[in-house]
Structures are given as C-alpha cells and as structure tokens.
Amino acid sequence: MVTITFPRGVALWRSQVDAVRGRIERITEDLSDIKAFFPIRISSRRTQRLKQFLNTELESLREQPFDHYDQQGKVDYLLIKNYLERQLRELELDCKQNHKTAPLLPFADTLVNLCEDRAMVAPIEPKDAAQKLFESQGQITTVIENIKTGSKYLSMEKTVTFRASKTVDSLRDYLKEWYGFYKGYDPSFDWWVSHPYSVVDTNLQDASIAIREKLVGIDPDNDDAIVGDPIGQDGLINELHAEMIPYTPDEVIAIGEKEFEWCIKELKKASRSMGLQDDWKQALEQVKNDFVEPGKQTQLVRDLVQEAISFVEEHDLVTVPPTAKETWQMFMMSPERQKVNPFFLGGDCIIVSYPVDTMDHEAKLMSMRGNNIHFSRATVFHEMIPGHHLQMHMNARHKPYRRLFDTPFWIEGWSLYWEFILWDDERFQKTPQNRIGMLFWRLHRCARIIFSLKFHLGQMSPQECIDLLVDGVGHERATAEGEVRRSLKGDYSPLYQAGYMLGALQIYALKKEIVDTQYMAEKNFHDQFLKENRMPIELVRALMMDQPLSRDYKTSWRFYSD
Known part of the structure; x- marks a missing residue:
C-alpha cells in the first residue's frame, strides 16, 4: 500500500477550497428547507427568518481567507456572496410590493x-x-x-x-x-x-x-388576460447588478434596438435572394407557409436533431458525450400549454408544439405556420444539441453545486450563441429560407429585450408588447400572445427574456477574446464553458483568462460594441 502525503500548505489550501464548495451545498439545502417550512411569501415570519439566515451567512463569509483560495475557490466565493446579496435585495423588493397590496x-x-x-x-x-x-x-x-x-x-x-x-x-x-x-x-x-x-x-x-x-379588469369568463408585475427602474438595476451586467436599463434597451436594426438589414438581404426585393415580411410569409403535414412534425424534429449532432461532431466544435446523444427524448405539448408556450421547449427532452385535432381551424394554421420547417430548424439546434440538452447533461456531471447560480444569461445565452455560430459558419448550409427562419428568432430575441424591460419600466403595456411581436417581428397574433403571457406572468425572472440576446452577445464577445486570438482552441473553449456550470458570464471570463479577483469584485466588462 502506497501512502501519498502532501505538503501542509497544499492540504490547507485544498481544505479551504472544499470548504467553499461545502458552504454552497449547505446553503442550498438550508435555504430550501427554510423556504419549504415558511412557504407563504407575504409572511413576516418568513421574511425575518430568511433575512437572519442570509445576513449570518454573509457575515461568516467575510471572515473567510479569500486571498488563499485558487481561482476556482475565489469564483465560488464571489458566486455565493452575490447570491446571498441578491436574495436579500429580492426580499426587500417583495416587502415593498406586498406593502402596496396590504389595503386589500x-x-x-x-x-x-x-x-x-x-x-x-x-x-x-x-x-x-x-x-x-x-x-x-x-x-x-x-x-x-x-x-x-x-x-x-x-x-x-x-x-x-x-x-x-x-x-x-x-x-x-x-x-x-x-x-x-x-x-x-x-x-x-x-x-x-x-x-x-x-x-x-x-x-x-x-x-x-x-x-x-x-x-x-379581467373578465371572469376569460382567464387568459395578461397583466404582469413590473419591478420598476430600481428593481431592474438590482437585477442587472446581480447578473454582473454593467449597463443601465436604458443602455440595455439601446443594445436590443441596435441588434434589431441589424436583423432587419439581414432580413432584407435574404428577401432579395428570394426575389422579393426588400419586402422581408412577404418573404417571411412564404417561409411560414412551408410546414409539414399533420403527423409529420416529429419526424422532422428527429431528423433536425441528428443533423445538429452530426455537424458539431464532424467539425469538432464541442464534445458530445455518447449518453447525451443517445438518450434524448421527445414529447408532444398539450393544447392548453401551447397557449403559454406556442413553440418548442427543450432541455432534458424536446417538447414539440404543433396543432391537434381539438383546435379550431384558425388555431391549427397559426400553430403550423409558427412551427414551420425553417423556424423549427433553428429551434431544434437551440433546444437540444449543442443547446440546452447538452447543457443539462453537462450541468449534472460537472460542478453540479453551481446549479444554484442559475442565470438566463448562461442558460439561454449559450443556446442563442450557437445560433450566432451557425449563422457565421459557411460550412453550415443555409438557404435564403433557412436564413429567414434564423433571423426571425434572432429578431424575436431583440424584441424580448425591448418589450420586457420597457414593460418593467412602465413604458409598454402587455398589449403593446404583443403588437411589437406581431408588427415588428412578424409573429402570428396567437403565438405573440403566448410569448408575452409566458414572459410577464411571473414564472420567469424580470431579466429572463433579455438574457437570451445579452448572454449570447457576452459569450460571442468572450469567444473573440479567447478563441479568435488563439488563446484557446474553439472546442476547448466550448467544453470548458459547459464544465464550469452556471454563473454570470463575466465570472466565466475571469476563470478562463485567469483574471485577478478581489473579495469585493465589481462588474466592469463592457462586452458590447457595434
């Protein structure tokens, strides 16, 4: 039997790093237990207990030997510190909003x-x-x-x-x-x-x-009304701070508007390739009407999944573990759920949105047009491999304790980033119709920034959000209503919809810094990104580039340029 001994300093360092991970795992479970025991969000007892827990953990965290940690330990420290501070800010915001409801x-x-x-x-x-x-x-x-x-x-x-x-x-x-x-x-x-x-x-x-x-003002016989719960300027600033986005809400909206303009220019190019001059909306109508017949959508999706896997493996873009590509599953979405999710959903599995026989004629056509061949092609890449399915597979196997730091900028940003990569890569075959389909989604994500932030700032009503998707992006009205209902009903964080485009732009900018400068190979970049698990992209950057980190690190990465 061989006994391996380590210098005392190495053993101490490893103990400290393990302690940070152990702290994260304990806090995850403790918070889960407290919230399960006090589930009523308006409870003052719940609020007091959570504040006590969060403040105690923050005070304890400040006593830890940050400078002795390696880069991974420092990032974990900053992640849990940011998480605890964010939880406290959300409690304060909840208290203010609940106070407003007290008269009722x-x-x-x-x-x-x-x-x-x-x-x-x-x-x-x-x-x-x-x-x-x-x-x-x-x-x-x-x-x-x-x-x-x-x-x-x-x-x-x-x-x-x-x-x-x-x-x-x-x-x-x-x-x-x-x-x-x-x-x-x-x-x-x-x-x-x-x-x-x-x-x-x-x-x-x-x-x-x-x-x-x-x-x-909701009709009791119509429970489909969209109201939402805007958090205002201060709430958005707090959310941006927690996501390590060093931009104001107005600057974020400006980014969305600029990217929106880029998409329109590219749509006109694709429209001209289809012989329709600059009338991209007419080109979009042609694309929408290119859908498969009833009963054929599942086969289309299966073929598109295989196309995506083959492309990233053939060109050695990212590692796809055998289990990830062998065990994905497909399910159909119910008509009721399609009111909120008019398009595909993905992750561990792909859930196909397509009309069923109980829908009326108009609803069937809207669903088929909204899930046409070219929209579906981009959606499948986004939802399965190299998108969410691969993400979920890797998250469960590499640093899973970091799933506590869930953020749409990492989750949704990664999948949209791949739409950027496939758009740029000439080896990925694209007809003008395919390009229209890809640009539709990209334009949609720009609109999500605009309408979600303006809604939370009180600058757009739910109806105006729907109109933007219909008139500005080209959605079917039913699918636009579903998208806005999904965005505003409160099941998602206020920045969730903005996280798609902003997260993709962050990862795209990081790739330019790391891969395009030959600091790291493209496949290694993608593999490491997935293995680091969920966190604000700025901290992924700090890990990959081994940037100096302090206990009081503040966000500063201005990732967006024209």
Whole structure:
C-alpha cells in the first residue's frame, strides 16, 4: 500500500477550497428547507427568518481567507456572496410590493399565523381558531363590499391589485392544507371550525374574483388576460447588478434596438435572394407557409436533431458525450400549454408544439405556420444539441453545486450563441429560407429585450408588447400572445427574456477574446464553458483568462460594441 502525503500548505489550501464548495451545498439545502417550512411569501415570519439566515451567512463569509483560495475557490466565493446579496435585495423588493397590496388584505396576517402555527405544530384551541376565522370572514366581506361599491381601492395600480388577487388565491390554498391537517383528527376542531372555515374559503374565492373583475379588469369568463408585475427602474438595476451586467436599463434597451436594426438589414438581404426585393415580411410569409403535414412534425424534429449532432461532431466544435446523444427524448405539448408556450421547449427532452385535432381551424394554421420547417430548424439546434440538452447533461456531471447560480444569461445565452455560430459558419448550409427562419428568432430575441424591460419600466403595456411581436417581428397574433403571457406572468425572472440576446452577445464577445486570438482552441473553449456550470458570464471570463479577483469584485466588462 502506497501512502501519498502532501505538503501542509497544499492540504490547507485544498481544505479551504472544499470548504467553499461545502458552504454552497449547505446553503442550498438550508435555504430550501427554510423556504419549504415558511412557504407563504407575504409572511413576516418568513421574511425575518430568511433575512437572519442570509445576513449570518454573509457575515461568516467575510471572515473567510479569500486571498488563499485558487481561482476556482475565489469564483465560488464571489458566486455565493452575490447570491446571498441578491436574495436579500429580492426580499426587500417583495416587502415593498406586498406593502402596496396590504389595503386589500387586512385578514392576511391572521390566516398566515394559523397556517404557520400548524407547521410548527403549536397547540391549537379550536374555539380560538374558529373566532379568528369568524373575524377574518368579516374583514373579507368588508373588502368585497368596498370593491363592489367602488368606494375604495380605485386608485390602486392594476398590477398591485393583480398581485393581491394571486396572494388571496395562495392563502386559500394554504388554509385548505391547514384545515385538512386537523379535520377528522380532533372532534372538537370539526365542531368549532368546519362552518367558519367553509365560509372563509368561499369568501376568499369571491374576493379574488372581485379583485380581478372590478380592479384588474379581467373578465371572469376569460382567464387568459395578461397583466404582469413590473419591478420598476430600481428593481431592474438590482437585477442587472446581480447578473454582473454593467449597463443601465436604458443602455440595455439601446443594445436590443441596435441588434434589431441589424436583423432587419439581414432580413432584407435574404428577401432579395428570394426575389422579393426588400419586402422581408412577404418573404417571411412564404417561409411560414412551408410546414409539414399533420403527423409529420416529429419526424422532422428527429431528423433536425441528428443533423445538429452530426455537424458539431464532424467539425469538432464541442464534445458530445455518447449518453447525451443517445438518450434524448421527445414529447408532444398539450393544447392548453401551447397557449403559454406556442413553440418548442427543450432541455432534458424536446417538447414539440404543433396543432391537434381539438383546435379550431384558425388555431391549427397559426400553430403550423409558427412551427414551420425553417423556424423549427433553428429551434431544434437551440433546444437540444449543442443547446440546452447538452447543457443539462453537462450541468449534472460537472460542478453540479453551481446549479444554484442559475442565470438566463448562461442558460439561454449559450443556446442563442450557437445560433450566432451557425449563422457565421459557411460550412453550415443555409438557404435564403433557412436564413429567414434564423433571423426571425434572432429578431424575436431583440424584441424580448425591448418589450420586457420597457414593460418593467412602465413604458409598454402587455398589449403593446404583443403588437411589437406581431408588427415588428412578424409573429402570428396567437403565438405573440403566448410569448408575452409566458414572459410577464411571473414564472420567469424580470431579466429572463433579455438574457437570451445579452448572454449570447457576452459569450460571442468572450469567444473573440479567447478563441479568435488563439488563446484557446474553439472546442476547448466550448467544453470548458459547459464544465464550469452556471454563473454570470463575466465570472466565466475571469476563470478562463485567469483574471485577478478581489473579495469585493465589481462588474466592469463592457462586452458590447457595434
């Protein structure tokens, strides 16, 4: 048996580096547990506990020997520091937004306390619980009456009242869980609580409907309305800071507009190649009508996946592990889900968006036109290999603890970056129709920057966002509505849609610095990018170029040039 010993300094250094990774893994689990135990976002108890945890971790982090870490350890330190600070800023923003909804939710604290006492298994006195529900019932009824008479709340912004309605819905769900926990277990609970609970449950439903109908302006028979929850100038600045983007919101919009102009010029070139002069919208109409017949889309997608894999392997652009290319799967998207996701989705698998027999004639044509052959070609490369599927495969196998630092600039930027690379690479065969399809998506990502940031700045309404996609990009109206609904409904971070183009531009600029100067081979660049896992692109740059890093590192990379 051979025993290998390391100098004391090396052992100490390795211990410190492992400690940073261990800290990240522990914080990931601790935060998950705290948020699972206190799931109600408007809870003051939840906010206080999270603030305490985050501040304690930051204070502890400041005591760590940053200068003794290697480059990987320093990057991990900066990643977790940035993450904790961002979580604190988001808590502050949530508190401000929740404060605005308070006039509509005078009953919220009582219901939250009931639910959280149950989570902590605090002793319950059924008679007291019934009294609290009875008092809440009166408060909810008063709110509904004031809404219907129009005597209050009319000055509240629609986005605030919409947030309040969603809070009411969530409170109703949590209260249902609370009631189900005790019902049938404690006979006295049933005797005291069953009736007041049923009344409060009904009143909460009525309150949500009244808020949406009277204050938000949503037709109760049409739940497809798009409202959104804009975060404003300060919120966007905080988000840009967290993503290490050293640009103001206005500068980011200007980047989107400049790239938009470039796409229009290229669309006109492709249109002229099709014999249609500068009428790129007519060329786009021709491309949209080039779709496969019903039942053939899955075969098209399969062939496109194989084309993509063959191209990147033949030209040695990125490593594709055998398991990654052998185990991808395909599923069909439901008609309901297509209202929000009118195009393909990808990652571990590819989910194909295409019409089914239950759709009406107009919806079928819109879906087929929106998922035509040339749009699909660019989409498949984006979603599978070398795009998201390869990303997900590598993320699970290389530094998986960094998945905590999820960012659309790394995730979506990588897939759109490959659209840039395939556009530039003359070896990748492209007809004018193919180019129109590629440019459509690129133009779409420019528009996403413009409409998402302007929405959060209060400069564009959801309807104006839809109109930009229809009139400026050439979307079908149904697919434009789905895209805006997906972007603004709140399931994505405020900068998610901007992350596609900005992230791609960052990676593209980094490739120029590293590959075009022969600092690193192209395949090695792509492989290392994937193996470093998720993080702001500026820190990928610091790793690859071994740039000096300090404990208080500030973003400074101005990656965009005309």
